[in-house]
Amino acid sequence: xxxxxxxxxxxxxxxxxxxxxxxxxxxxxxxxxxxxxxxxxxxxxxxxxxxxxxxxxxxxxxxxxxxxxxxxxxxxxxxxxxxxxxxxxxxxxxxxxxxxxxxxxxxxxxxxxxxxxxxxxxxxxxxxxxxxxxxxxxxxxxxxxxxxxxxxxxxxxxxxxxxxxxxxxxxxxxxxxxxxxxxxxxxxxxxxxxxxxxxxxxxxxxxxxxxxxxxxxxxxxxxxxxxxxxxxxxxxxxxxxxxxxxxxxxx
Amino acid sequence: xxxxxxxxxxxxxxxxxxxxxxxxxxxxxxxxxxxxxxxxxxxxxxxxxxxxxxxxxxxxxxxxxxxxxxxxxxxxxxxxxxxxxxxxxxxxxxxxxxxxxxxxxxxxxxxxxxxxxxxxxxxxxxxxxxxxxxxxxxxxxxxxxxxxxxxxxxxxxxxxxxxxxxxxxxxxxxxxxxxxxxxxxxxxxxxxxxxxxxxxxxxxxxxxxxxxxxxxxxxxxxxxxxxxxxxxxxxxxxxxxxxxxxxxxxxxxxxxxxxxx
Numbered sequence: 001x002x003x004x005x006x007x008x009x010x011x012x013x014x015x016x017x018x019x020x021x022x023x024x025x026x027x028x029x030x031x032x033x034x035x036x037x038x039x040x041x042x043x044x045x046x047x048x049x050x051x052x053x054x055x056x057x058x059x060x061x062x063x064x065x066x067x068x069x070x071x072x073x074x075x076x077x078x079x080x081x082x083x084x085x086x087x088x089x090x091x092x093x094x095x096x097x098x099x100x101x102x103x104x105x106x107x108x109x110x111x112x113x114x115x116x117x118x119x120x121x122x123x124x125x126x127x128x129x130x131x132x133x134x135x136x137x138x139x140x141x142x143x144x145x146x147x148x149x150x151x152x153x154x155x156x157x158x159x160x161x162x163x164x165x166x167x168x169x170x171x172x173x174x175x176x177x178x179x180x181x182x183x184x185x186x187x188x189x190x191x192x193x194x195x196x197x198x199x200x201x202x203x204x205x206x207x208x209x210x211x212x213x214x215x216x217x218x219x220x221x222x223x224x225x226x227x228x229x230x231x232x233x234x235x236x237x238x239x240x241x242x243x244x245x246x247x248x249x250x251x
Numbered sequence: 252x253x254x255x256x257x258x259x260x261x262x263x264x265x266x267x268x269x270x271x272x273x274x275x276x277x278x279x280x281x282x283x284x285x286x287x288x289x290x291x292x293x294x295x296x297x298x299x300x301x302x303x304x305x306x307x308x309x310x311x312x313x314x315x316x317x318x319x320x321x322x323x324x325x326x327x328x329x330x331x332x333x334x335x336x337x338x339x340x341x342x343x344x345x346x347x348x349x350x351x352x353x354x355x356x357x358x359x360x361x362x363x364x365x366x367x368x369x370x371x372x373x374x375x376x377x378x379x380x381x382x383x384x385x386x387x388x389x390x391x392x393x394x395x396x397x398x399x400x401x402x403x404x405x406x407x408x409x410x411x412x413x414x415x416x417x418x419x420x421x422x423x424x425x426x427x428x429x430x431x432x433x434x435x436x437x438x439x440x441x442x443x444x445x446x447x448x449x450x451x452x453x454x455x456x457x458x459x460x461x462x463x464x465x466x467x468x469x470x471x472x473x474x475x476x477x478x479x480x481x482x483x484x485x486x487x488x489x490x491x492x493x494x495x496x497x498x499x500x501x502x503x504x505x506x507x508x509x510x511x512x
Binding site for chain 2: 066069070072073093094105106107120121123124127128131132134135136137140143144146147150151154155
């Protein structure tokens with residue numbers, strides 16, 4: 001059986017793999033313990049493929065790429081890889097904790113959210129976040145894609161990219177954007193206000209246009225979370241499926 | 252004809268491609284205007300290969316890896332790729348060109364009379380800067396953080412994907428490092444790996460010249476001198492001199508030939 005691999009942040013990881021996120025716990029209670037399938041699970045079922053979801057909430061683009069590196073040997077000919085790039089300001093910081101006499105090293109995931117100054121000085125964090133909004137950092141993503149595309153060509157798997165932010169992919173000129181690897185780029189348009197109840201970006205506006213709702217909307221505000229709800233995941237999986245099987249899209 | 256692809260920092264870029272570094276100019280004048288071949292040039296000639304040298308002085312490891320990504324499409328079957336990892340604390344910072352007083356330098360834009368800033372990647376490290384591009388505390392924090400072992404694990408992750416790439420293309424890849432903490436602190440069973448060029452000469456226990464580091468101790472022990480020693484310290488620079496480049500090229504050549512039998 002062929003496999004589908006997902007790499008990205010919480011928009012790929014989804015609500016079933018993240019067992020600690022409070023909003024997902026609340027949503028589970030709201031739904032009497034029956035969380036819906038995540039888009040990649042639905043897509044894997046439709047394509048009759050095994051699903052390997054390596055998305056991670058809060059991951060930065062560097063971490064997403066490194067996760068791909070770690071799992072590259074699992075990917076075989078005719079598999080499908082779908083990568084969601086994330087907010088440019090996210091980065092990771094080598095940190096450590098002392099517990100029970102042991103030093104535990106880990107990558108602290110950081111972003112524009114204020115921190116407590118325990119692992120990194122706030123002024124350093126702010127300056128890094130500000131610097132990472134420079135358009136030059138977009139070129140790094142292009143470099144990652146060159147390598148991943150090369151792998152796809154050599155090994156014989158399909159790779160698709162999408163992004164939760166407009167400045168990656170969707171604001172590119174058409175000759176760069178309307179290529180096969182940018183999944184749904186033919187229907188994702190960048191115009192007007194793209195802040196969608198807290199989820200920014202033209203990608204999620206497209207999901208909304210096709211009837212996909214957020215958890216906040218589906219629970220009538222009971223769960224204050226702007227990740228995709230059941231309908232959102234369903235719509236995303238259906239749109240992805242239609243794109244993948246129609247080889248004429250962005251040919 | 253196959254190609255020798257080189258990536259890394261000044262220890263790979265060498266003196267024939269860097270036209271700005273004052274010490275190389277001084278060295279050239281000291282030698283009466285002629286600079287010798289670099290190890291990459293010598294090695295590509297011995298291997299009868301074209302040389303594609305994309306190393307740049309001051310590059311950090313993340314930038315070295317991204318450069319490999321950019322040129323990975325050029326790798327062909329039978330090519331050789333040699334990558335030198337650099338000092339861990341190096342990183343790059345998006346900035347704009349500024350003069351010594353920190354004033355942004357403008358170049359002419361499409362609109363006559365209106366200047367625009369010139370963005371570029373500023374290469375930084377643990378060296379103290381002027382504070383015009385990045386706050387000194389931030390620079391210090393980043394440089395220090397980047398010496399953590401977690402960043403070394405990133406390098407090994409890069410190596411893994413580069414190896415898989417080269418295996419699929421059927422080209423050879425070798426790694427070495429100017430930072431003693433990368434590669435040469437691996438346990439012996441991991442260090443003794445064909446991909447680590449000259450690993451069989453690296454003697455962790457007893458032959459280390461602390462000032463040179465593991466790799467350049469190997470070069471020095473075999474007669475390869477640096478610019479400072481070759482010029483009797485008239486040019487105070489610790490990059491490899493003519494003998495150093497010759498020795499490194501010969502050692503690399505012998506290693507590659509032995510491992511391709």
